[in-house]
Amino acid sequence: MSERDIEYVLPLRRHDTIGEAELVRYLEWLSGHVEVTVVDGSASDLFAGLARVLPAEVRHLAPRHPGLNGKARGVLTGVEAARHELIVLADDDIRYDETALAAVADRLGDADLVRPQNLYSSYPWHARWDTARMLVARAFGGDYGGTLGVRRSTLQAAGGYSADVLFENLELERTVRCVGGKVDVARDVYVLRRPPTARHFLGQRVRQAYDDFAQPRRLLTELAILPLVTAGVAHRKWPLLAALAAAVVGVAEVGRRRDGGARRIPVGTTLWTPLWILERAVSVWLALIARLRGGIVYAGARIPSAGTPLPILRRRIAGMRSASDG
Template sequence: MTLDAEYVLPLRWPDDAGLDELVGYLTGLRDLIDVTVVDGSSPELFARHARALPAGVRHLPVAPRPGRNGKVAGVMTGLHAARHEVVVIADDDVRYDEGALRAVVGMLDAADLVRPQNVFSPAPWHARWDTGRSLLNRALGHDYPGTLALRRRVLLDAGGYDGDVLFENLELIRTVQAVGGGVIAADRIGVARRPPALRHFLGQRVRQAYDDFAQPARLLAELSVLPLALASLRRPRRLLLGVAGVVALAEAGRRRAGGRRLFPATASLWAPLWLAERAVCVWLALGARLRGGVRYSDGRLLRAATPLRELRRRTGEHPRHRSDAGATT
């Protein structure tokens, strides 16, 4: 049975290296859900995509919208054009199976936004490296996926979300929370995500670290890792205990909310490597902040995301949390 929902895929590609695989995915998806691709690629690539996409998949240009983050404009174009109240937003590397898609859509009977758990598939070494981040996020709260499901009216009534931030998914989540929307962290529902090319992965390290400016407590904790590690170099035992502690914390994240079904037993061993990378990149991100922001497209973005309290003040709303808001499943 076709879902009463819309799948919105914001797209902005510099080339078509993954087009055939994406077309194959959307060909299967269109039988489950109405699909809209919002394409901000160059005119030449836009025309090529229009010819390649399967029949039944709607293909739209991005409508102009304030802000330098092109993904936000793509998402908002898709939300305004959606033919259904329930919308699944997914990056171009996200790959739902039928079970996960039906599960996140069904959860919107009890919430305004659902955030599932992304899992890299396949998992080359750099994807396993980045999985360490996901496990630590799960241990300390929730991971941030490249896909969300929501009731579109909540976000449209809020006037959309800010397009001048880097961490756009967090901005969207906080905007829904700011107007009292209920959010479910569906940590048990794994949604496949294709890993980036190695070159792209390497180019994203400082930019991802810059997201921490949206979470000050986390930022301070990560800034402290490098000085503490350097101070422990003459005390190898202390350093080894620290590494073991990071592995244990990641393992707690793997075991939480059915994570052992989603992540292999060796996944926790990659967490110290990821944290070592972040310990350096967060200082590079701080340097970028002092220079006016992290590089994005042909400019810089200063803000990672807007604090929740500021969003609530802007909307003039007080949280009207549903009974299940913020629940995990």
Template sequence: MPHPDALEYVLPLRWEDDEGLAELTAYLRRLSQWVDVTVVDGSPPARFAAHERMWGFVRHVAPARPGANGKARGAMTGIDLSRHDRVVIADDDVRYERAELLRVAALLEGAEFVRPQNVFRPLPWHARWDTGRSLVNRALGGDFSGTVALRRSALRGQGYDTDVLFENLELERTVQAHGGRVVVARDLHVERRPPTVRRFCEQRVRQAYDDFAQPGRLVRELAVLPLFVTAARRGRWRAVVAGAVAIVALAEFGRRRAGGAAVFGPTAALWAPLWLAERAVTVWIAVALRLRGGVRYRDARLARAANPLRRLKRAAAHVEGGMKEESYGRAA
């Protein structure tokens, strides 16, 4: 099994205040004993300077890539600067242990992209609510969490689009477009600290807007509210209850899948109907925002959730075709 010190750990962040700085610093110090760490810090100058003083034991840089999505700019900057081919990208609330880094390194031996599973610790009410979403995702195509891992070489020297909202899916699809293999590691459970309630509320519509990158899912979620309204008007409450039971059953399947029952509590699936009710409303808000030009993200408005895989494959074929022509020209 590869040693975890063959990994580059990239942490993109942008902080307006330093609440939680001591805890994150302690985590980075422990992490730096196992892997090379690059913090790509888009914080305002005063905060950046304070972080520079605190984090002298890791590489601390400002984002160098352009783009409207600050996290994607930071991630791509870290990939550019990586000292290793294997790269872990994680939000500032993700907390890896050494065993999990070892597992990531091992998975990247046979794949170009790995999507781990986050588990909230501790579990306030809003973390339980969002866990309902995670369990439904686990039952279907796999959850999108706050961390991914990839082989830098899988990008073929190219970057990925830093002007989209759903940056993790964009990066995954870009790797796929270049022929990379993706592993959805549902059994690789990595802790994540829950956001504040305010941050949780801010994320609701943005997460719904991500569905524009997955049209089939978007259509299904758009149908939930009209179906509920129709059933309520006709007094078909049994159908409503049956729908709630079905979504709990789906989430429970996700909870038990790939060893999830060991980390997700026995009542976790019961929160799934609340999440679905939320999404049934926020997805329509997302549609309204799309018609107005996109969703607000920090200081920008983003219209695209992510590029379709077919478009990225065409772009990758064009780039690789140009590289081959250049190689043939040199040989001649």
């Protein structure tokens, strides 16, 4: 299959022009390999400014779908407008190369959704901190990063997915599964991601923890960490706490070594895992407070739901199919 048979959809919402020149250079390179659609939900002046500097080959659209989650609105608009069956969805900090593009396209030959592994292109302290989170996720299955590959026909058969939830990657994947689509968790396909600023990273802590409301068992586990650690400190159970810290580092190392990761992921990142665990132990309680107040504020909107519960999602898909058959 030719590279030109792939659509690259970039949902975008900017508040300034920082990094614009580098992004445009990347899109110029990308448009030489695949069809590119940018769905830009930025303010009108930023939208117009980007339109003036984008390569002519890059299609530039405004989001058309309703919803609370701007990224999901952009994805749905881009998928609807896509000219090809195979689609790569990517955040604005994702940087594919030819090898990664070809790998995702190849895996879509036997799957309806491909979830590759992100790696940071450089490792300031906060990228190492977040890599610890990625490694724990890899140990228990796979990480949800900033890019996916999806078949357009499969997502359209599901009637799209909800744009009113926070954890939109998980929502999209669950929707694909509910229509019988095959999901490939491609832990061995590595796609680079530019690290955020430290300020942006710190601002994401509670929002990322809020995603766990879409995964109740994980949520309950993380809510239990802070009381257990507090009790351990209060009773001076230092050997037990040290053993637990060593155990989580061991879990992260399992994730680092999976599917060739040890060749790509810096070994020292595993040592940041206890800090990430403690951060999540606090953030998840702050996320619970946000939930009780009506939801998390994300990109200017308050979003109550992290994800549609699976029984409701299955009933929605079944109802849509029944109506279609009727």
